[in-house]
Amino acid sequence: MAARLTAEFLKDWKNEVNPDLQKERDTCTFNIQELTFLLDGGQEKTKRRKELENILFTKYADLFSFKKRPSQNKSEMYESSVAKSVKVFQMKREYGWTEEDFDMTTRILNYDFALSLHHTMFIPAIERLATDEQKAKWLPLAQSYQIIGTYAQTELGHGTNLLGLETTATFDRATDEFVVNTPRLSSMKWWPGGLAKSSTHAIVLAQLIIDGKNHGMHPFMLQLRSLDDHMPIPGIKVGDIGKKVGANMVDNGYLILDKVRIPRQNMFMRNAVVTREGKFTQLSNNKANYATMVLVRVNIIGWTKDTLRQAACVSTRYSAVRRQTTLKPGTPEQQVLDFQTQQLKIFPAVAASYACHFIGEDMYTSYHAAYAEIMKGNNRKLAELHAQSSGLKAFLTDMSTAMVETCRRSCGGHGYLISSGVAENMVASLALVTIEGENTVLYLQTARYLMKQMANAVSGTKTEGPTAYMNRDFTSYVCPIDTKQDCRNLVKLREVYTQRAHRVVMSVAQKLQMDMESGLPQEVVFNKNMVALVRAARAHLHLTVIDIYITKLGNLRETSSTELSKVMTELCNFYVIHGMVQESGDFLEMETLGLSQMDWLRQEEMEMLAVLRPNIVGLVDAFDMHDETVASTLGQYNGNAYQNLFESTQYEPMNQTEVHPAYYKHLRGLLKDQTLSKL
């Protein structure tokens, strides 16, 4: 009987757009497509993206659809993600896709790509670590997918402290081989993606030992599995490290090596050489290796915009179609998007996704400029780039992760469902705060750099680029915000952020110096100021973020329509003000602002919510994410959240039978046996 209702519930909704959402689109004040082209980097790129989306989601709709994913278990997720990866690799080979096409594809697939490390770590590592001869051997194999590889560095006992890695590669002069070994539990490799089940090869980082002498960490190419039957090579034990809170499509693995022998030539010798005789030579310290680490962090910075876009898109659209409660008795229930508290949960994420877009672009450009310099032997910019990319990776992933979670909560209970998409996004983005440099460690790296730069500035050596403000003297600083209207003046707001960063960094630098002068050992001084150092790094990075955002906005104004410029300026303004309200304590403690200014900023923050409200759906529509990329029951373009939710339950394994096996095994006995059961 209930089947009748079920059928009625779902009829005719697929092609209808929810009227509340349609109304939002109809009243948007700017041209959404103009913004889409801008975000994609031009109309041609938008066109190419849509071509790729069409191949993936029309030609191979079944393979690439997200619909079954929420109901898959770990092993099934892995298997279907391998299937997607393989198909993409085959298409790349077949159609000669560029690296840009490939990157775009993984983004379109929302990084559901089990074999991604083959392209993002394995091949780049060969390119940067191997000699030309070694490259000639390994690159063609990797590029044609005759081998699949990963990069095995982290161990069970060591992640942050790379110097402490315990895997050894001992030279055996007799056979011209290295013996690679994980001598104890804590030394087993643990975490590398693709290591457990997918990879045939791995670049293993190990301590090089010759005649009992340790020559430090070097990379070794190691075969893990037979190319005949994929079975692990003798002496090798590989396995999966178990279920994770997210990203379960990737087979993160462990690796135990029991004195595995590899030819001497399998040590990558671009940076250091071991001869047939066992003579070790360190070549000029090639910074290209160092640059790889920077690149990975720059990539993560780019990902933050993607996670924010997805979350902002889902929560905005869902909040436009969800109606709940009314503040005026007797009137229809309101769109929850109209409640001020709801807006404050969502709008910062929308604004931040734009901030991250511009910063990602900027860092990518800086990286490539610096990399070109490095290749010419000029490392002048590297320290700055390293400090900025490390710090921004930490700052932006902390920010994006928090905002994605806030968006998830803005979807109420339904945001707790995996089918919401935003829950899966949240747990996946949690990985970003730990991988490729744990965020606290990265803040401290940036802070050390800032301390050096401040010492330079104070001693009269001019600092440049993102730390140029350190040369300035803020002793006679007066807050430039004189009226509430000044809160709309981005130049003045930037000045406020600058003074805050200057003062926080300066005060920590002075504190460190005082403590040193009091005779405390350096390590004690550093540890007792660690929290303050993180605070200093964050103040500096916050300035960097709004500085890049405001600068990029300036460029945009010159090339865009008046309507678009207007809304983009409002959004940036909101983001900058929101940051000050969030950190009001810091701004007040640094005497950057007074109480009246803080009060104006709070008022402006609320007023800006109302200003942004009419365009907020347009701002997320402009991401132009394919429904399969959004991968959410709550955030599809048509807005039919309830139908999508109900439809999603058909894939749930527990719904494949009316009665669950747990009834026969356990529940029936309880319900039926009313004599006391045998305990």
Next chain:
Amino acid sequence: MAARLTAEFLKDWKNEVNPDLQKERDTCTFNIQELTFLLDGGQEKTKRRKELENILFTKYADLFSFKKRPSQNKSEMYESSVAKSVKVFQMKREYGWTEEDFDMTTRILNYDFALSLHHTMFIPAIERLATDEQKAKWLPLAQSYQIIGTYAQTELGHGTNLLGLETTATFDRATDEFVVNTPRLSSMKWWPGGLAKSSTHAIVLAQLIIDGKNHGMHPFMLQLRSLDDHMPIPGIKVGDIGKKVGANMVDNGYLILDKVRIPRQNMFMRNAVVTREGKFTQLSNNKANYATMVLVRVNIIGWTKDTLRQAACVSTRYSAVRRQTTLKPGTPEQQVLDFQTQQLKIFPAVAASYACHFIGEDMYTSYHAAYAEIMKGNNRKLAELHAQSSGLKAFLTDMSTAMVETCRRSCGGHGYLISSGVAENMVASLALVTIEGENTVLYLQTARYLMKQMANAVSGTKTEGPTAYMNRDFTSYVCPIDTKQDCRNLVKLREVYTQRAHRVVMSVAQKLQMDMESGLPQEVVFNKNMVALVRAARAHLHLTVIDIYITKLGNLRETSSTELSKVMTELCNFYVIHGMVQESGDFLEMETLGLSQMDWLRQEEMEMLAVLRPNIVGLVDAFDMHDETVASTLGQYNGNAYQNLFESTQYEPMNQTEVHPAYYKHLRGLLKDQTLSKL
């Protein structure tokens, strides 16, 4: 070959305690057992807890062990959780366990209890909603587990706004029945725990319709599944709503009702009656129903201490055994627990778990006092209790969820593994911010109450209890913190929190009044001050929290040893200071504190970390959680995190074969077929 290493890695570790952890225990300055007895509520309760633990984890070790859980898929998690529930129900029936025993058992099992709603919602709802005659029929069935039930209120389209629920129960005078119906998609029940597969019955909330007139929402007892074969009754469609980000052991369900007929007697008529003739009478508005909602929130407040204990225990123990990096070159790697930034991630959670313990106790006592009054017809305290329990549920779940996540991150990459226990704890605790009242909605409820109370106080009607401070006049307030030493004076710190709460609440009240006087409609005024109202509620609740904590600490000092009092005072002091640093903006904006005070507080916060450091392991050991309750590879009593991690991988399904099926289906083709594949 690698098998040799594997065996070596794991030998002889089960009974050895990690020496770093042993050292921490040896140097603890207070008697851990004294604190355990205090937390349990007396030595007898500790003894009873250990008896129950022994039954569960020794007698039925296999059934109740957590070890396989991280590797289970959703359906398996559900099944094993049903098995646990059934065994506990049977033991309760067999041994005549008290409700207290039962509650203790679910806590020992860390709430891995699929059928929990039967006891926490279904039976209490019968007790409070049914007439004595109805109780005589249904309670014995439920208490002896001849039926298993749940409480079905939330719908796909309505959660927060209960008045908007769309399920109807229409009286059919001809047959003396109600026709219960979910007329449209958004009206289907969606979310109730135990609804999908477990429950045979549900108390369904529906709009009562008689002769076309709506008499509001009432509870109806509905049979869902046959007691013969557990198949759904005709007209009923039930199913699972799909995978969630956490708590997948519970079968949250949907329910579609296609004009299902039930006898008139199945409406629970304690609060309202429908006669055979269809005459509706609302009885005196019984507040006992209202009290159920309060009880559920009081219970959630109690749970926050449990989630915090688990997270604090795992991250503290793991940080004691994890060694990484050293600040002094040439010395061994340090325990990460020694780094200041790490301490600031973990110690607030330890302190907060104690705060939540005391607040939980206090609210539980208040609830039972109020409930006794209500039963005598005295509802005087109910509004206060409702506002406080709603607000504290929101404040404490927001706090605990954030702290659990920070603890998880403090475990680095390994905290991302489900086997860490803290990851699963985190995703489970995320549910608490949404269930039983979404937190923002709850803050606003509390805020409305505060506005009323402030209006009373201002107009000369004295307020009592938690809002008594509103009667005070703070116009001539001077910050009582005159020296850095004053930061250790809890009476002065409480005064500071009081002024902050008073001023925030007062300023919002004044703003609302101003806006009303400007002629804006009430709903506009409320919406444009929503964010400020939440802020006011949080300031008030923060005061409540530290006030109860400080008061309870005072009682404790009278009955405890000097050593224990000392460390408990330090912990409380740290918590109170930490809260002020976290919200420094608020305290400065309200002119509660000046810049020197804020500076002292920041210094004290760091100094307190060093003070607490020697006892932090003792403080989490005192929770005396069984290893199976901690359920974590990283946080077991023996501290052998790496061995536990490695051991956990044996249960991972992907490790049951050397080669994954995905190889044969997908990867082999890519690796071997080097001609261009068919696309």
